[in-house]
Amino acid sequence: MIHPTQSDASRPAGVTALAWFFIFGATMSLLAAITLAIPHSPLEFMWRINPQAREGFRTLGFIAVPLMLLVSAACAATAHGLWQLHAWGRYLAIVVLAINAIGDASNALIRHDWRTLIGIPIGGVLIWYLLSRRSVFAG
Numbered sequence: 001m002i003h004p005t006q007s008d009a010s011r012p013a014g015v016t017a018l019a020w021f022f023i024f025g026a027t028m029s030l031l032a033a034i035t036l037a038i039p040h041s042p043l044e045f046m047w048r049i050n051p052q053a054r055e056g057f058r059t060l061g062f063i064a065v066p067l068m069l070l071v072s073a074a075c076a077a078t079a080h081g082l083w084q085l086h087a088w089g090r091y092l093a094i095v096v097l098a099i100n101a102i103g104d105a106s107n108a109l110i111r112h113d114w115r116t117l118i119g120i121p122i123g124g125v126l127i128w129y130l131l132s133r134r135s136v137f138a139g
Contacts, residue, residue, distance in 0.1 A: 010085070012136060014133070016083075018082055022075045023075070025075035026076040029072040029075060031043055031046060032046075032057070032068045033065050033066075036058075036064050036065050078092045078093045078096055085136060085138055087138060090134070090137045094130050097127050100119060101123035101124065103116075104120050105120060
């Protein structure tokens, strides 16, 4: 969990927002792992938002659950690193965002889901932001 630190005053609002963004990602990917591991759970309603994603995960089979747990852990670690203004948190955020952009491009090209292309410029702007705030991060 994220706790206030002495660096709260020096943390830019954009870094704080990104940390919360990664907390949201950690929570949603954990919920996805739970609903994939326990079909027909009370959380099943969340797949109404994106039923194609649910089917995509089902085609992966058992590997979908540990994959989503890995994504959740990566997002949680990234949020912690950003919140604490650790350099490794910044690097991890850049890697996670780059992997997501590659996934968005792949979905557009392979599955012809052109809606995913919106993630590429958004990810690019977030990566640029992190690259431009290098001096904020310790280490």
